[in-house]
Amino acid sequence: MKALTLKAPGGLDHISVSDMQDPGEPGPNQIRVAIGASSLNYHDLLVANGSIPTEDGRILMSDGAGTVEAVGEGVSEFKVGDSVVSCFFPQWQAGPACHNVWGFGNTPGDGIDGMAAQYVVRSANAFTLAPTGWSHAESATITTAGLTAWRALVSDGKVKPGDTILTLGTGGVSIAVIQIANMLGAKVIVTSSSDEKLKRAKALGATEGINYRTHAQWSEKVLELTHGKGVDHIIELGGPATLEQSIQSVRVGGHISLIGVLTGRQGEIPTALLMGKQARLQGLVVGNRCEQQDYVAALEANNIHPVIDKTLPFTDLAKAFEHQAKGSHFGKICVEW
Structure with a gap:
């Protein structure tokens, strides 16, 4: 063979x-x-x-x-x-x-x-x-990819109708996140460096899109879209270079699923900010x-x-x-x- x-x-x-x-x-x-x-x-x-x-x-x-x-x-x-x-x-x-x-x-x-x-x-x-x-x-x-998104949102995230999810990028995990969120009646904000990809993501059911090249501090845009509250769940695929902004973007008591290391395998974590948000940062593999x-x-x-x-x-x-x-x-x- x-x-x-x-x-x-x-x-x-x-x-x-x-x-x-x-x-x-x-x-x-x-x-x-x-x-x-x-x-x-x-x-x-x-x-x-x-x-x-x-x-x-x-x-x-x-x-x-x-x-x-x-x-x-x-x-x-x-x-x-x-x-x-x-x-x-x-x-x-x-x-x-x-x-x-x-x-x-x-x-x-x-x-x-x-x-x-x-x-x-x-x-x-x-x-x-x-x-x-x-x-x-x-x-x-x-x-x-699909099972990772499912576990992050359903098994561990316990997503409810009306929750808001932030997912980074438009790869296989993020597309599955959009589809699963639609099943559950949740909203999705997606980030990308491409306006064309954001347009396609919204056509699939994403509620909002943020171009992280246009908005380098994209957490500020997330807070604006959520009226200062932050999102309930974050699908964190970037790792060290994006984690601080994800913590900025999550609501108090929210949930961050760390499932990707696209920007590196180690880096600093703003622990005081994470503590202040009283958010759950969970490493997750499939x-x-x-x-x-x-x-x-x-x-x-x-x-x-x-x-x-x-x-x-x-x-x-x-x-x-x-x-x-x-x-x-x-x-x-x-x-x-």
Whole structure:
């Protein structure tokens, strides 16, 4: 079979289309899946460009969607022909985060071989059913970006109708935030450096848009739009360079979900300001399998589909990462066989 592998120490020019041994038939409690598509996430880019070291020859990509080809003894949840989507933390089935989800040792495309292969054989509980009628590319957007937004807003954020959410940027997580907020009757303010992207975000259901190049101190605009109160929830994707303004933007007693490190992995936190706001700053990495099942059910019930910026062949994975690194995309970038 074909797979996209990374030669150590990484770099987009070290991604190769490799001939690999077919994984064979599933054993007890396993399923064999013909992978149809994957979607790109910032974590995948960090692995591919060598920022996150991994084993030589690692098969890339955390997200995978495809069709069940065979089921092993003891599997009752899936049958041949089912459309399925992978889990980011296959060892995390339910409940709050605990020690067994520290790090990425069991995450496909990082600690273990990923989904950039024509076929995989994995434990059945490393997948969930995909939404009915979705393409594999659409389903592949669920694993990381979609589930992160769901957990931030629903599982942990407890968003209510009428709440106001601020999300930074117009990538896959932020687009999912807009869609989930619409389901819940919440309002969304979105930031971007592009007026065209802000226009598209508002067409999807965002209430307001702020161009952070026009408004360098965008927290002032957030406070203006919320009549000085601040927003109830913030989806913080930037990290060190944006966190202070996010704390300025949150209401007293509000919730900040720190889910991205686009501007770096460490920096100063205005602790006195955070204390004064009495806000909750929560680090968050994706979610568990039960939350993914809940998210899939919500997507089906509300007939919502993801926004896909571009789909390329798996064999052009390096080109897809180059497109991602430019930051010009709106929504998700996918690859498919």
